[in-house]
Amino acid sequence: xxxxxxxxxxxxxxxxxxxxxxxxxxxxxxxxxxxxxxxxxxxxxxxxxxxxxxxxxxxxxxxxxxxxxxxxxxxxxxxxxxxxxxxxxxxxxxxxxxxxxxxxxxxxxxxxxxxxxxxxxxxxxxxxxxxxxxx
Numbered sequence: 061x062x063x064x065x066x067x068x069x070x071x072x073x074x075x076x077x078x079x080x081x082x083x084x085x086x087x088x089x090x091x092x093x094x095x096x097x098x099x100x101x102x103x104x105x106x107x108x109x110x111x112x113x114x115x116x117x118x119x120x121x122x123x124x125x126x127x128x129x130x131x132x133x134x135x136x137x138x139x140x141x142x143x144x145x146x147x148x149x150x151x152x153x154x155x156x157x158x159x160x161x162x163x164x165x166x167x168x169x170x171x172x173x174x175x176x177x178x179x180x181x182x183x184x185x186x187x188x189x190x191x192x193x194x195x
Contacts, residue, residue: 081150085158086139091132094119102136104143106193109185112136117181126178134174137185141170145193164195 086104091112095102100111112133119125138160142148147163160168173188 082142085135085150088132088136090128091136104140106140106186106189109140109189113184113186130175130178131171133177134171137174137188138170140189141192162195166195168192
């Protein structure tokens with residue numbers, strides 16, 4: 061597609077930029093805002109996952125917030141895994157679902173895990189991280 065006000069920019073083709081995808085998926089704006097209001101700094105470490113697990117789940121009464129927060133929690137979990145577990149990387153399934161692929165080849169649906177955590181707190185994000193980091 062050529063859009064005149066963009067000038068003569070080359071069209072991007074081929075494989076998406078993994079770093080760009082990782083940065084986009086790491087935004088988790090709602091989760092970061094909620095955590096900040098509760099005094100929790102999300103610094104992309106396993107310790108921050110433990111701090112999230114300790115939050116009082118005030119969001120469970122709001123279905124809209126619950127859904128968005130579940131997505132963000134899963135993407136944040138994936139971000140911590142990708143940034144701290146050697147060989148882990150984001151993979152986008154054909155349906156657009158982001159998952160984390162481990163060095164072993166195992167794929168981990170972090171968004172589904174985030175939704176489960178947001179809805180019930182089980183399993184804890186830090187527990188999921190521990191299980192993934194061991195493999």
